[in-house]
Amino acid sequence: xxxxxxxxxxxxxxxxxxxxxxxxxxxxxxxxxxxxxxxxxxxxxxxxxxxxxxxxxxxxxxxxxxxxxxxxxxxxxxxxxxxxxxxxxxxxxxxxxxxxxxxxxxxxxxxxxxxxxxxxxxxxxxxxxxxxxxxxxxxxxxxxxxxxxxxxxxxxxxxxxxxxxxxxxxxxxxxxxxxxxxxxxxxxxxxxxxxxxxxxxxxxxxxxxxxxxxxxxxxxxxxxxxxxxxxxxxxxxxxxxxxxxxxxxxxxxxxxxxxxxxxxxxxxxxxxxxxxxxxxxxxxxxx
Amino acid sequence: xxxxxxxxxxxxxxxxxxxxxxxxxxxxxxxxxxxxxxxxxxxxxxxxxxxxxxxxxxxxxxxxxxxxxxxxxxxxxxxxxxxxxxxxxxxxxxxxxxxxxxxxxxxxxxxxxxxxxxxxxxxxxxxxxxxxxxxxxxxxxxxxxxxxxxxxxxxxxxxxxxxxxxxxxxxxxxxxxxxxxxxxxxxxxxxxxxxxxxxxxxxxxxxxxxxxxxxxxxxxxxxxxxxxxxxxxxxxxxxxxxxxxxxxxxxxxxxxxxxxxxxxxxxxxxxxxxxxxxxxxxxxxxxxxxxxxxxxxxxxxxxxxxxxxxxxxxxxxxxxxxxxxxxxxxxxxxxxxxxxxxxxxxxxxxxxxxxxxxx
Numbered sequence: 001x002x003x004x005x006x007x008x009x010x011x012x013x014x015x016x017x018x019x020x021x022x023x024x025x026x027x028x029x030x031x032x033x034x035x036x037x038x039x040x041x042x043x044x045x046x047x048x049x050x051x052x053x054x055x056x057x058x059x060x061x062x063x064x065x066x067x068x069x070x071x072x073x074x075x076x077x078x079x080x081x082x083x084x085x086x087x088x089x090x091x092x093x094x095x096x097x098x099x100x101x102x103x104x105x106x107x108x109x110x111x112x113x114x115x116x117x118x119x120x121x122x123x124x125x126x127x128x129x130x131x132x133x134x135x136x137x138x139x140x141x142x143x144x145x146x147x148x149x150x151x152x153x154x155x156x157x158x159x160x161x162x163x164x165x166x167x168x169x170x171x172x173x174x175x176x177x178x179x180x181x182x183x184x185x186x187x188x189x190x191x192x193x194x195x196x197x198x199x200x201x202x203x204x205x206x207x208x209x210x211x212x213x214x215x216x217x218x219x220x221x222x223x224x225x226x227x228x229x230x231x232x233x234x235x236x237x238x239x240x241x242x243x244x245x246x247x248x249x250x251x252x253x254x255x256x257x258x259x260x261x262x263x264x265x266x267x268x269x270x271x272x273x274x275x276x277x278x279x280x281x282x283x284x285x286x287x
Numbered sequence: 288x289x290x291x292x293x294x295x296x297x298x299x300x301x302x303x304x305x306x307x308x309x310x311x312x313x314x315x316x317x318x319x320x321x322x323x324x325x326x327x328x329x330x331x332x333x334x335x336x337x338x339x340x341x342x343x344x345x346x347x348x349x350x351x352x353x354x355x356x357x358x359x360x361x362x363x364x365x366x367x368x369x370x371x372x373x374x375x376x377x378x379x380x381x382x383x384x385x386x387x388x389x390x391x392x393x394x395x396x397x398x399x400x401x402x403x404x405x406x407x408x409x410x411x412x413x414x415x416x417x418x419x420x421x422x423x424x425x426x427x428x429x430x431x432x433x434x435x436x437x438x439x440x441x442x443x444x445x446x447x448x449x450x451x452x453x454x455x456x457x458x459x460x461x462x463x464x465x466x467x468x469x470x471x472x473x474x475x476x477x478x479x480x481x482x483x484x485x486x487x488x489x490x491x492x493x494x495x496x497x498x499x500x501x502x503x504x505x506x507x508x509x510x511x512x513x514x515x516x517x518x519x520x521x522x523x524x525x526x527x528x529x530x531x532x533x534x535x536x537x538x539x540x541x542x543x544x545x546x547x548x549x550x551x552x553x554x555x556x557x558x559x560x561x562x563x564x565x566x567x568x569x570x571x572x573x574x575x576x577x578x579x580x581x582x583x584x585x586x587x588x589x590x591x592x593x594x595x596x597x598x599x600x601x602x603x604x605x606x607x608x609x610x611x612x613x614x615x616x617x618x619x620x621x622x623x624x625x626x627x628x629x630x631x632x633x634x635x636x637x638x639x640x641x642x643x644x645x646x
Contacts, residue, residue: 034410036358085608091409095356096564096607103557103600107593219552223421226414230407264425267418271403274415278406 005135006256007249012137014228014248015145016210018241019203020221021228022151023196025240028229030172030192033083033094037102039222041197044105045071045204046213047113050120060122060209068201075197079190087189102218109215120208144206148244151199152237158195168192220263227270233280242281246273307626318476322469323459330472334540336582337475341533342555343562343574344482345526350560351569352490353522354502356409359416360530361556362400362423365549367393367531368538369427375445377432382441383450386474386535393531396423397524405520417552424550438545446542471540478536482529483627487571490629494518499629553596561603567613571627576615 024038035041045067052063082101086093128139159165170178171188179185207213207221228247232239247266254265273281322330342364350356367389374385400419407415428436447463455466489495500508501515509515534555538544548554558581566577588595610617619625 034414036413082604082608092350092354092356092568093607093611095410095413096560097604099358099557099560100600100603100607103553104597104604107597107600110593111597219417223414223418226411227418230411230415260429264422264429267422267425270418271422274403274406 002256006252008132008135008137009141010249010252011245012141012145012248013252014241014245015141015148016203016206016244017224017228017247018148018244019144019151019199019206020225021232021240021244022148022155022237023199023203024222024225025229025232025235025237026155026199027193027196029235030168031083031087031189033087033189034098034226035083035193036095036098036222037105037218038098038200038225039220040102040105040109040218041071041075042200042204042207042221043213043215043218044109045197045201046120046208047109047118047215049201049204049208050118053120060120060205064201064205067204068198071197071201072194075200076190076194079193080186083193084186084189102222106215106218113215115214115216117212117214118208119212120205122209126209140206140209144210147202147206148241151202152241155195155199155237164191224266227266230280231270231273233283236282239280239282246281303624303626304628315476315480319473322465322472327465327468330468331540332582334468334472334475336578337472337479338533338537339558339562339581340479340574340578341475341482341529342559343566343578344479344486344571345529345533346556346559347563347568347571347574348486348489348522349526351563351573352495352498352502353519355519355523356413357404357416358413358552358556358560359404359418359420360526360559361550361552361554362416362420363393363396363527363530364534364537364555365420365427365546366396366423367534368544368549369430369433370531371535371538372433372439372441372544375441376439381448381450382445382539383470383474386532386539389535390528390532393534394524394528396531397527401520401523405516405523420550420552424546427550428546434545436546438543438548440544441539441542446539449539468540471536474536475533478529478532483571483575485525485529487627487629490571494521495629496631498522557596558599561599563613564603565606565613567615567617567619569612570615570619571629572619572625573613573615577613580614 020039020042024035027033027035048067048070049060049063052058052066053060056063058066078101082097083094086097122140125140129136130139130142132142157165159168167178167183167188170181171183171185175185178188203221224244224247228243229240230243231246232241232243246269250269251262251266254268255262257265318333321333325333342360346357346360349360370389370392371382371385374380374388375382380388400416404412404415404419427433433439446467449467449470451470452463452466455461455469456463461469490498497508497513498518500511500513501518505515534549538549562577562581563574564577565580566575567573584599585595588598606613612620
């Protein structure tokens, strides 16, 4: 009974991790770019939400509707100005540029918002819960999981059913040939990163309302996102969702044994998967 | 009938390099005398520069030459430091041999970590090393004998009675604190010189050529018989040893440890990456230039807190975009000057093309 509750909470937490990871997975799938600033961008979006919620008194969901296009524009611009210049055979430039960006965002936020922990207020929703059979679940964590499922379904529809998605897949498979067919890979990449930032905004909404965050919270989010992607297997968004859930369950089970082991047991689950199935549980991509 | 072959020779030296070797030895000699010539705070500054230089050279060897971009090297700094603390506090070993023990243990730690991280390619290797560093940090935070999450201090007498302190006191009348600073400084100087010497010799050797070949084109290198995986693993182990030594040495001087500080990604990896990238990745001169710039900047901007790191991040991005071989690389490309030449030049043939191999 208690164990069941722990696992359900873990699955819900996994929804949040899948939201962290979906954007990373999307960008990697399309342009093989690993953005080391991904976690910091989530925290940046959370601070943008915080500003709107605390100064204008907006509902956080409404604020997310305003922040999402801003983040899309930021992602588009980052890709156009920075990341596109680093893409190539060498893995060093994109890694170092995004690592530099991560440091810039962290310290920019530290200057702007100080090192204090913050939280986005979601009103009565914060504490609302509902019975789900034998267990009781928080409404916000449940919505995070449902949002993660919706994001995965939405991105899959976009990738496999639309013209834009066809362009994504074509560019991913063969950039040069896609270029010959009239696709402009740089624009496609910029749109993909913009979309990833929209997902990042959704992740930030649930991160900010669920727990405290501060300007240095980014790297840990990046690591969870990365672990979810690797556990699930590269190139599969459903795999990423499963990876997030496995990570979440490993963390809550670890925490139920000893609260200090929460993060550690998540990492150990990741290492165990890496040991047994180095390419993840549901690999699709060849590289 | 035989065709007369011009006698070809492969050379790596240059005029600048023989001068540099002379200057290097002069600097080393001057450096050894530093504790007698300058103030104690200057000795501590020099210690900081030298230990960062060791970390930077190691990371440069790993990322710039072996193509293994790690953002988890803090694992060896922290592990080395903790191994030294453990040997001193739990086993009562003198700090100096404890540093060596720490280096060896760090290299042993590199075997299981390589086992995991080498399954990941390129960018995923980078984050994988970071996860491993986090795991080790969290494990040490659980180790109550060494202070758990809050950390612990080296016993006062361990540093005061460190090997050599009494000798320095008797010979030069140094106070114990002064003497232990001088000893750690000399060790840092020796470690830095040995690190540069080791990397220089490695890169000029057959193995170094293999390494450069793997970095430039792994498939082609493998096709001519270079064992890429083995080369990378050996470099990974060697840098773990050097980084562990440096970590232990840094924490003998700090004498106070906590998991968050010892496994800090900012202090031991971010700074190091920026030193190497801004100075010039893939050159031996780059990290030297980078560490000097880094020290000057840090002193100039000490009062600006996070603006300093923000600016460092921006400079790193700009250098990577517009001068990917760093300040030294840009200088060297323009002037052709190499102080530690590791490129092989072909001489003695018909003087049509003297480009030779770029390694």
